[in-house]
Amino acid sequence: MSAVVMVAVPLGLLLLGVPIFVVLLLAALVGILQMGDVPLRALHTAVVGSLDSFPLLAVPLFIFAGDIMARGGIARRLVELVLSVVGGIRGSLAVATIASASVFGAMSGSSVACVAAIGKLTLKPLEKNGYGRTFSVSLITATGVIDVIIPPSIPMIIYGIVAQQSVTKLFAAGIVPGLIVATALSAYMLLYARVKRIPVTDTLRWPNVRAKAKDSVWAVLAPVVILGGIYGGVFTPTEAAGIACLYAIVISVYVYKELTWLDLGMMTLDSAALIAQIMVIVAAAGAYSWLITTSGFPTRLVGFVDGLMLDPWLLLLVINLMLLCVGSVLEPPAAILVLAPLLTPVVEKAGIDPIHFGLIVTVNLAVGMFMPPFGLNLFASHALFGTPLPQLYRGVVPFLLIYLAVLMLLTYVPAVTLVPLSWLQ
Template sequence: MIFTLAIIPTALMICGAPVFLVLLTASAATVLFVMDVPVEALHQTLFGAIDSFALLAVPFFLYAGELMGRGSVARRIVDIMQAATGSMRGSLPLATVGTSAVFGAMSGASAATVATIGSLMLKPLAQRGYPEQFRAGLITAVGAIDVIIPPSIPLIIYAAAASESVPKLYAAGVVPGLLIAAILAVYVVWYARRLGISDGLPFSARQLFVALRRGSWALGAPVIILGGIYGGLFSPTESAAVACVYAALVTRFVYRELSWDQIIECAARTVMLSAQILIIVACANVFGWLLTVNQIPMALVDLVQGWQLSPWMILLALNIVFLVVGCFVDPLSAILVLTPLLMPLVKAAGIDPVHFGIVITTNLAIGMFHPPFGLNIFVAQSLFKFPLEVIYRGIVPFLFLYLAALVLITYIPWLSLAAVRLIY
């Protein structure tokens, strides 16, 4: 059992095998050679894992994000942010942070935000005199907000793995996501003041009104998504489908930026991305099922309870585990593999599963830009040609800012649960 569920997957990951293949190989070897169960159980569990209404939201949100990213939606949001901040110190990086948070409330995809916002903001940041190291760190780090702020795809996956409510997790993610954005905003303003950089034109109410009018349709997407969910009009999955229709109508008929062929191209790319995600979901569910039927989670609970650790010490240990895992494994795979294993321990320690979900996603958001293998690092390096050493140095201050936010989110559960209790 140890050989098939621990040694085989570890060896395959060291060899660089895809995550889904690692999980499927370990699961198949366990079913075929260790456990006395029919092989049909493997097929049934694989297909049963993706037979979930909540998971339908994943391709819908991906598609909406693709449509919004192809058009000028992000550009219009940038214009609103720049008009609102005027010529204050740090207005340009501040607009970068604000745009990332708003764009994340439409797509929920971190790497897409890095690519979209980076292509719009890097040149203006360079023209205003911001150092390359700062530009690289800012663009690489701000996309991680989208892992936490709804409609976050990792939160949907966590909800499926932990049998939790997607609307509750969405409500719980709002304040932590805004907290991280606020911390980043304070830092970039301080940094600009330290360098003496002044951005943009003086504030103009007329300019802000024009920007809001041009970008009103773009800002409608998060209002429809979250307003529809908490107004009781539709479920998270239905809201994702509505967001797709809204994005297609806006980009095709309102802004007139995408042709029907381009809309179909977005759909084709979404199919590929959805397949990559759902095959990991299916294989991880099989792996988690094998861990559960062999009572490995309960053995872990007994082991930790024997150490008599307090809840804050358990949270500290789990934070360290997820920070390390997030450096090497993508967020969805980490959530799917570790959540079934750790959930009994979390419940036994009296930790709220919704709060724990936000703690997990914050850790894995940090992993998106944490050296050595953060996905956002490679997106920034490949698209914008930053040298890796420049990116690594640039993200150091942002890494400490995210870690400070993680400490607050971990040990002040109110930040995650206040909105949940207010709504429910």
């Protein structure tokens, strides 16, 4: 009966289109009623208790900071600086788009915000440079998920909370995978531009670079302050999120003067609506996670997997396939909140490092965000840029293959994620 409550009930409700927070709450309620000896007030305690977390506070703060940076001129100046530096080579505009998404990811951690911010700035130049609208939107859609991998990453924060792992270590482990993804995408774009004979953009001009660098110096300092403070031990990831908000407000309102306090008030309401959606899911998932833990289901699941006697490489392959499927349906935070309590004991039993596994989970769910047919970024790009979904499904295939190749590298070469942890020592 436990397996039905833990797995079958949520899956069935999801297939019926029931909202994820309702699914999790119903599963928790049914589980409590099945136990019989657990009072219903335990559900209330689990829901409220799941939000009583200092690290979790980083999620709404990073979302708010990313929104300010996207609308307050910080993201635009970073893109303009990157464009001025990489000019003069075939494919430089596409490489600049990837680099801009990577830098924005080091400040925000929100994939949809990255698609919106970078897309609005680079889509028209990409089209004019001969890439075509469908290919350009597909590139923006795929590069947007770099934000999920490069720290500070909201899914990493949530995984750290659920799996009881150091968020700082997860951030350190995410640096190299994020750079590998960006490098692989850039190499593909340089090859694509040469094969398709994309026109060469304006050559690099140092006066232009100096002008853009001078204009963007405060924007460039944003990721330096955020990540430098975390890895330097000056403040925690949660405190860094608060610093990011304060920094973005001061620079956008008083230095660049592209936002007024009225604009900031409206943005606060927009961000609050998105944050509320996420926190409702977190609260419901807290009750579901509590049910899973108290029922002993993870222990039985570990025993079942142990009985299959799967080699670690085969276990990881099965988990990867499952995560890709789930990630194409659920947003990363929701997927982590549902699956991490189930999978973490299994991989620890198999001797897989939980930090390494956290990056495997993160990259899988990042890929799922633009995997047809239900990836969130596909719908975001469709809504933002009006590109038909069937065209997007075809357009993202090359980028999907690149991400999957990098995923296999990260899965079976743990050093890619674990070696950077020595930088913290």
